[in-house]
Amino acid sequence: DGGITQSPKYLFRKEGQNVTLSCEQNLNHDAMYWYRQDPGQGLRLIYYSQIVNDFQKGDIAEGYSVSREKKESFPLTVTSAQKNPTAFYLCASSTTRGRTTYEQYFGPGTRLTVT
Amino acid sequence: LAKTTQPISMDSYEGQEVNITCSHNNIATNDYITWYQQFPSQGPRFIIQGYKTKVTNEVASLFIPADRKSSTLSLPRVSLSDTAVYYCLVGYNNNDMRFGAGTRLTVKP
Numbered sequence: 001d002g003g004i005t006q007s008p009k010y011l012f013r014k015e016g017q018n019v020t021l022s023c024e025q026n027l028n029h030d031a032m033y034w035y036r037q038d039p040g041q042g043l044r045l046i047y048y049s050q051i052v053n054d055f056q057k058g059d060i061a062e063g064y065s066v067s068r069e070k071k072e073s074f075p076l077t078v079t080s081a082q083k084n085p086t087a088f089y090l091c092a093s094s095t096t097r098g099r100t101t102y103e104q105y106f107g108p109g110t111r112l113t114v115t
Numbered sequence: 116l117a118k119t120t121q122p123i124s125m126d127s128y129e130g131q132e133v134n135i136t137c138s139h140n141n142i143a144t145n146d147y148i149t150w151y152q153q154f155p156s157q158g159p160r161f162i163i164q165g166y167k168t169k170v171t172n173e174v175a176s177l178f179i180p181a182d183r184k185s186s187t188l189s190l191p192r193v194s195l196s197d198t199a200v201y202y203c204l205v206g207y208n209n210n211d212m213r214f215g216a217g218t219r220l221t222v223k224p
Contacts, residue, residue, distance in 0.1 A: 042215060090159070
């Protein structure tokens with residue numbers, strides 16, 4: 001089955017620790033995205049990548065880092081510098097067909113809790 | 116600053132038609148409007164996408180006026196299972212794209 005996967009579904013960490021969230025897609029999509037969602041809130045863009053070895057900051061990139069070494073993978077690291085890391089994290093991917101906004105396919109999300 | 120605006124919440128009853136409007140004054144000339152549905156603790160799911168006039172698929176219609184400064188998602192004959200949060204996604208200049216804050220639709224029996 002083609003799709004986008006995120007792991008784990010739930011993640012617990014102690015304050016001060018870095019943590020990496022996994023995102024993998026087998027849809028052959030060029031673009032991948034990371035969003036953060038807080039309770040009762042919309043989606044805020046953290047980072048996005050339109051091609052391997054290239055990525056851009058979104059609206060709330062501070063305290064986060066990403067890499068895009070392979071087309072299929074776009075891991076997100078939540079660093080200790082992120083002041084409020086507890087949130088629901090969503091990864092998405094899309095094709096690039098010359099339009100700015102493309103249909104994005106979302107993963108199931110990872111709920112991160114930091115105490 | 117580009118902004119995508121939606122109503123915070125809406126209530127409806129089973130069998131009614133629901134219309135949710137999104138405002139996007141500065142949409143990029145060549146960009147599309149996309150709507151998503153999200154259930155609690157799940158990723159958003161694509162509903163429909165359009166550029167102008169009207170688009171219809173098996174689950175919804177999307178109405179976009181000529182000036183493209185807004186768009187309306189229309190859900191015909193909603194059921195209890197349509198209770199969810201609905202988001203519009205719009206692209207602006209300089210590759211900026213914005214989700215609205217979401218409209219929480221509650222369908223009552």
